[in-house]
Amino acid sequence: MKKKKPGDDPIYLQVAEGLEKMIGDETLKIGDKLPSVRMLSEEYGISMGTAFQAYYHLEGKGLIESRPKSGYYVRFNLRRLPGLPHKAVEPEPVATEVSVAEMITNVFQRTSREDFVNFSVAAPPISLLPAAKLNKSLVHALRASRNHGLQYEHSQGNPGLRRQLALLAFHWGGKYAAEDVVVTAGCMEALVMCLKATTQPGDTVAIENPTYFGIYQVIESLGLKALEIAVDPLTGIDPQQLETLLQKFPIKACVFVPTFSNPMGSCMPDEKKKALVQLITRHQIPLIEDDIYGEMYFGRHRPRTCKSFDTEGWVLYCSSLSKSLAPGYRIGWIIPGRFTKRVIQLKMMHTVSGTTLTQEAIAHFLSIGRYEYHLKKLRKALHTQCLRYQQGILQYFPPDTKVSRPQGGFVLWVQLDRQLNAYRLYREALKHNVSVAPGQVFSAKGQFGNCLRLSYARPWDAEVEEALRILGSLIRKMSK
Amino acid sequence: MKKKKPGDDPIYLQVAEGLEKMIGDETLKIGDKLPSVRMLSEEYGISMGTAFQAYYHLEGKGLIESRPKSGYYVRFNLRRLPGLPHKAVEPEPVATEVSVAEMITNVFQRTSREDFVNFSVAAPPISLLPAAKLNKSLVHALRASRNHGLQYEHSQGNPGLRRQLALLAFHWGGKYAAEDVVVTAGCMEALVMCLKATTQPGDTVAIENPTYFGIYQVIESLGLKALEIAVDPLTGIDPQQLETLLQKFPIKACVFVPTFSNPMGSCMPDEKKKALVQLITRHQIPLIEDDIYGEMYFGRHRPRTCKSFDTEGWVLYCSSLSKSLAPGYRIGWIIPGRFTKRVIQLKMMHTVSGTTLTQEAIAHFLSIGRYEYHLKKLRKALHTQCLRYQQGILQYFPPDTKVSRPQGGFVLWVQLDRQLNAYRLYREALKHNVSVAPGQVFSAKGQFGNCLRLSYARPWDAEVEEALRILGSLIRKMSK
The missing domain is CATH 3.90.1150.10 (Aspartate Aminotransferase, domain 1)
Structure with missing residues (x-):
């Protein structure tokens, strides 16, 4: 994916960022009055509308507030977190x-x-959530589906949906086809399938600390042992620490949430993600990457995934639409790399296949570009x-x-x-x-x-x- | 449930059964011409319409055939199977x-x-399958559901659906409430949840031989050992044989299909089902009863289930609508007896919850009596x-x-x-x-x-x- 140049951004955003910087370095202090919309427009040579948009953007971020009949004031400084x-x-x-x-x-x-x-x-x-638009896609699915969604879906998942999910990987630099994707009932089933595909009861699995309770509970329920690795509040787990632990413990798989870990919210920087993938590839230890929050980023670009650094297929990428679009539709998926065949077998054995209609509906919703539109607003x-x-x-x-x-x-x-x-x-x-x-x-x-x-x-x-x-x-x- | 007296049957059925008996004992041989509809009506003192219905019924069973401008002839004798x-x-x-x-x-x-x-x-x-009627129920669910089916469903399953599924047990003499039922993604997930709730990796599980391959595959995938028990083509497995095997092997659970086993099609008689439940209760060995085909009976009454003889909660009853109504909706359920709490925990851990909309739709479909109507035709x-x-x-x-x-x-x-x-x-x-x-x-x-x-x-x-x-x-x- 081409990286955006700063000049690609709309003008109001450039103006807003300039002002945000001034708030950040306390050139503008909390309580200070900002220039009027008219002054701003003259100062930057922009239209009144654009000036208003810049203030609206900063207001949305909670940095400034408008006071009736008075104008805009600095409300908050991100440095004061x-x-x-x-x-x-x-x-x-x-x-x-x-x-x-x-x-x-x-x-x-x-x-x-x-x-x-x-x-x-x-x-x-x-x-x-875009309830009305999703309803439309569901009714469309009901009409378009050859058998009204009554027939068993493919175990691997609806082919049209798999194609759309493969296309989502484009956002983080992944190039996959429908055959590389396995649809699951949400991210939790995805994690279970990946753990079953890569471990045997009694094995040790590295997880984050703190982590989402669903992860250590399911590890325990599969007869596995969890080894906890501390999460840095900003940069997530440390690959070097994992390397040290690999000397001491017979770790057979890792389950990490490298992007916006739960509950810490940390995001591993690109170089750490790359180092992590190189490490687990060298040791041939599968990394189950839970990317369920990856699309809900606040920065300008979607953070890369560990999967995007995976050249040998040791990363099993898991995600879901339960946090971003439709919890009740139970649509998750896996890009299981070298474990694809095994994961499909397991899906077939454990739940045969997913719900036909919701898969068809989501395939339609994604194919007409609604998901991207919705995500922008949600973020x-x-x-x-x-x-x-x-x-x-x-x-x-x-x-x-x-x-x-x-x-x-x-x-x-x-x-x-x-x-x-x-x-x-x-x-x-x-x-x-x-x-x-x-x-x-x-x-x-x-x-x-x-x-x-x-x-x-x-x-x-x-x-x-x-x-x-x-x-x-x-x-x-x-x-x- | 009150047992029907013969007199309860419609007259045409009584007439048809009389004729069937005559074909069975070869009073009427293959190729014989049957009395004309008029003669039959006079002989039995019934209307022409009723006489026609009797022949139509026998034709449906493949026993007689109509030859144009000639009348009805005996086509087949069930004894000659x-x-x-x-x-x-x-x-x-x-x-x-x-x-x-x-x-x-x-x-x-x-x-x-x-x-x-x-x-x-x-x-x-x-x-x-009743596609159009199910579509109506789905659209109803879409409108009636508070949040358009977007919210997570209860892990245990939609309460209205659980109530309807509990009512289905009435047909085989079971009295259960919504709290006793756990909704799953089809019968396969039901079996997996039950196996996980009752066994540890390494345990031995008794299954039928021959049996549906999904059963031994999933047993293997859970790290369990399968012990096969021969199925009689008419009466299924023999509780006495199980008793003998219990002396020799550390059986920790049984997975049987007592009603219309797959592939044999056998149905354990009531007294064998009762003996089986008494045996497993005495040994405190959970019996996972797969009743997925139970509603597709050809006789006059629905065969009883093992669960109906279960007084101590050792039978985990599993079924599904995938064979009788809507494979693609993925609706199965469990009545797990004394394992209910554990099964709900497992469902929550492994897939969080099921698809909201399809559960709501099926709840509606069942509540308006459509399922019963459809089953009569399907049988x-x-x-x-x-x-x-x-x-x-x-x-x-x-x-x-x-x-x-x-x-x-x-x-x-x-x-x-x-x-x-x-x-x-x-x-x-x-x-x-x-x-x-x-x-x-x-x-x-x-x-x-x-x-x-x-x-x-x-x-x-x-x-x-x-x-x-x-x-x-x-x-x-x-x-x-």
Whole structure:
């Protein structure tokens, strides 16, 4: 893919970036009035409309605000974000009465309650999804499908859908064909198929720490052992650390989320991804790359995947549309490299095939370009919400609170006072109809007892602000 | 459920049964002319319409045929069915060049080719499914669903669907509520979840011999060992034999298809089912009951399930709508008894949840009584086809051919000359665009090399007849 030159960007974006830089280096301080739209237009030689667009963009990012009949003011400085949470050091003592498994059940069985402000789920709210357009594609599928979606789908997945999913890899420099893709029921089934294709019960699998609980739970359920590797809040896991561990442990596979890890939100830089792939290729250890959040980036370009550095087929790329488009459609996929044949066999054995109609509908939706259009809006909304939530935490939580700085995805990782027990906080917050995910559930050993995962999927509104205020005051009370 | 008295049946059915008995005891021989419709009506004191209905019924069963401008003639006598195939004795020598796994791939990857007469797949043709009505239910679901089916479904399954599936158990005397049911992606996922809930890698699981290859493949893929128990062509597995084996082997679970086993078509009588459940309950060994064909019965009443004798929760009942209603919708379910909590956890871990819209659509379809209506037609069609195919085999295959006598389901099990290699026959038949399932694939060790599984799912027509004729002549040629 050709890299964009700066000049390719629309003018309003260039103007906005100039202003953002001035806010960043505090040339413009919080509370400062910005030039009027007319002045800005004259100063830069741009139309009033373009000047307005630049301010609108900065407002969307939460950096400036308009005050009625007065103009635009600097509202926030990205430099003033809270400090970063720490990497995992060693298991911290956890003073709780319930097991991690029980916590997970308790926290996530309530997710559908509507009277809650729910910060615990890392999934898009329906309001951010293109429901009407998807309905159209489904009705189209119903009409276009030869047998009304009644027949068994190919085990490998609908050929048209596989072609569209292969084309998505273009965004990160991957060149694949329909034959390289295997459709699954969401990303979780994808991970299970990949683990089964690459390991035997009793094997050791390297995972991130902290990580999504679904990953270590399924590893345990497959009779595998998990070896946890600490995640840096910005750059993810360290390939050198993995190399050291490879000397000591018989690691048979890795499951990592290199782009916007969950819950840390970190993104491995390109050179680290490349080094990781070179390392696992040298050792012939399959890397299962969970890229479920890869399309929800806030920067200008989609981060590359580990798969894009994979020359020998040792990377099994997994993704899904559950976080970006349609959780209830259960569409995930794998590009399994050298394990493709085995993965197809496993899919056939374990669930025969996927749902015919939803695959056909999504194939149609992707083929008419709707997904790209939708993603652009979703990314912008999530970026804005991420910044707003960070401001809210800064405003309402104690000053020593540390917060991750995700460059994509759905969640913030919040580190609180060492004394605080996040599961107790979860239970207290529940009494106020606010739900958060306590840090304990993101490691098999119940570490991170003083951390929270806070989803910013819900668009900012007064209820969200009030919920953050409540959380803040509960934290203050419990830290005393 | 109240048992029907004979007097409950419509009069035409009583008349037809009387005639069937006369054909059975050869009072009426093949080729005999039957009384005219008018004579029949006078003889029995019934209306002409009722008399016609009786003949129509017997014609549907393939017992009589109408000759233009002449009347009805006896066409077939059920007593003249071919002999029954044998139970498995010991592994027979198999002279093939390919592994069983390769055979399975070869045979079943071609299933969607439309220029084939395909006897290899045990699934309903789309022409026998209520496509238009299902479409209506899907569009209804799209409109009625709060979030257009975009949200994650409950891991346990849509509550309305679970209620409807619980009600289906009424037909075999089961009384369950929505909480007792777990929805899965078809019956295969149901079996996998049940096996995972009840066993550890390395455990031994008792299965039928012959059995559906999907069962021993998935057992192997889960790191389990399969112990095969011979199936009687009429009465299925023998609980006493299982009891003997329990003394010798550390069996940790059983996977049986007690009603219309695949490929044998046998149905365990009630007292055997009851004895089996008592046995496994005494030994506290979970019985995974695959009842996927249970609703496709040809007799007057739905056979009871093992689950209906289960008082202690050791039976995990599995079924699906893939064979009876909508393969592509991927709707299966489990009533897991004492393993319910564990099964729900596994479902959550492995695929999170099922497809929201198809679950909603099927819930609607079942709730308005359409399924029952459809099943009545499907059962009748399958019964007719079963008899017609048996006649076809009698007509075109060598006289020593043995054929199963299923009382339900989709398939005939055909035993040929000991010298014949069914996989070679499969390959020869393929050259004539006819596909059959060679017996070898129905046991892990490649037994049954001289058997075929022949599906009668496709309604009888000239092409089917021609395909059977071709098979017959290939068999004669290869047996020489």
